[in-house]
Amino acid sequence: MEFGLSEDQRLMQESVNRTLEKVSPLERVRKAADGGEDYARDIWQALVELGVPGMLIPEAEGGMGLGLLDAALVSEALGRHVAPVPFLASAVMAPLALMGAGSRAQQEAYLPKLAAGEAIAGVAISERASGARDKAGVTVRNGKLNGTALFAIDFGGADFFIVGDREGGLHLVRADAPGLTRKRLTTIDLTRSIGELGFSDVEAEPLASGDAATTSRRMLDAGRVMLAADTLGAGWMMIDKAVDYAKERKQFGRVIGSFQAVKHMCAEMAAELEPGRSLIWYAAHAFDAIPGEASLMAAHAKAHLAEVGRFVARTATEVHGGMGFTDLLGLHYWFKRIGFDRQLLGSPERARHDAAVLQGWAAD
Template identity: 75%
Template sequence: MEFGLSEDQKLLQESIGRTLEKVSPLERVRKAADEHADYAGDVWQALAELGVAGMLIAEEHGGMGMGLLDAALASEMLGRHVAPAPFVATAVMAPIAIGGAGSKAQQAAWLPKLASGKAIAGVAVSERAAGAREGAGIAASGGRLTGTALFVVDAAGADIFVVADKTGGLHLVAGDAKGLTRIALTSIDLTRPLGELRFDNVEAEPLNTGNAGAALKRMVDAGRVMLAADTLGAGWAMIEKAVAYAGERKQFGRVIGSFQAVKHMCAEMAAELEPCRSLIWYAAHAFDTMPDEASLMAAHAKALTSETGRFVARTATEVHGGMGFTDLVGLHYWFKRIGLSRQLLGSPEQVRHEAAVIQGWAAD
């Protein structure tokens, strides 16, 4: 059996890529990073007009009703162009949570807004997905939340938050809820701002119409696949820049790309990264059609791509020599994006342990 992209999927990815080339060149990325903007509104609006915001939202709510593989193709393009726009939480994780565990009223209230790109959703599940941290965690009681959530994805400018409590329950919290304190967190990646949320007896709507535990698991799996796809795109961008530089930079009267050592570095990057593509595609396919394999494959995709992405980021920078560390070249945007994706929703070490637990090789 041949597993590949359909013509529609190829056209979708090409369309997103062309749009990002226009609206999110490196100059636009640099401006958003320098201004510490919540996100680039013009970039997000352009993506929303393509339907990216509503890819996973059912057509009845104004979305496109597509699959996770389609979303992974979009995420790859976002990583390739280091787009300063919300996506993982707003367009993937939050719609999965609301669609899987929200009531009809909750779905009608938020899914159309998310599908149109008019609302931004943050997701606070780090303590459940990446391990507990001292002083962090959310307690739920009587429809109210208390505690602290760290590393909230798409937190900047969010109109609504999907929050996981200590027991795995899911809740919707308005961005302007009384008692909610929002704090911007500084990370290495300025293209995707993170946040900290502090809850002081904050009113919340439970997402419990469906199976909240299953919805939490699925949203984390989907988020991990998206981060892997983002790293894939960022890694390939760095490889292409390294190859282009090696074909222009001269040393000892020859372009450095003619030296065997540099050829090997570029070839090794491509050989290591390309197998991640098929694993990401399979993980996305399993999410949509083989739920029993979804968590395992998402863990594999996240772990392998995170490790490979770090190797590619380092090697591509080395090919550039001293120029690789300058702001002028801009490699650091991809380098840092890969670094943040490596840690969000579980480090490689953690997700490998989860994979071992799923397969019965380790204790939970």
């Protein structure tokens, strides 16, 4: 039995990495972040040409019909290059919503556009991921939505949103729908767009052709695996940068990489982070092949990589010394990306609680 990536998967990830090395250098990331761009359209277009937006979408709808492990490999590459693109919601969570609970007409109308990169989708299911919050939540009355949805993912530039309500239903809302208000939120991670949606008798298309509760769960599971993979990629880039810096920076007439303490810091980062790769791979595999384990493994992957990612981000910054905190090196883009991955779609504490509930160790 093969317990590794196929040749096609390795080639695909290498291709994505090579493309991002060309189109998403630090200077381009900095420009997108400082300029307040919704997302870097040139970087996204390069990924569209590779078929990334349609990875999970069936071939009949213009996609590639691949699995979540393939998407995780791309997410890792995006984290490595802190690419400011709308991948999480538009290429992963929204297609899963439409494929799981959308009508045939909705699938035919929206999936081909997502696959071709002609439309961007945002997703607002924060209550499902993090629990209810005061004065937040969406209700349905006479087929119209009212309330507030916090932390909509891939908010900027979205043509439509997949919105979860308090009863577990899913709805498709066009970005220009009357009564919908949109407010961009500022987070520590300027490479991704997050916003708040306000609803006042907003017309919406219900996604009611499947089990909305199951679909919401799968959206959350997939999103958590993607965030874990993103942290893996960002963490390894921080380690690589720390090692390169340790080989160049000199103190007392010697490169700091020759000091035992610095060697131990770099080795410990690698030893802590690398085992997370197999956890992510298995969680992605379970999502497609072992549905009974999918939610549990997604929660484990999200929680574990969030904790290890924070350790790597802090330690890599320490290896750089005072330079690690400057804007000159840009290390903070990876640091903040890892920090935001930690909280989005549930903190590690929330993910561990979900895992305990799934195993009957705690009440929901």
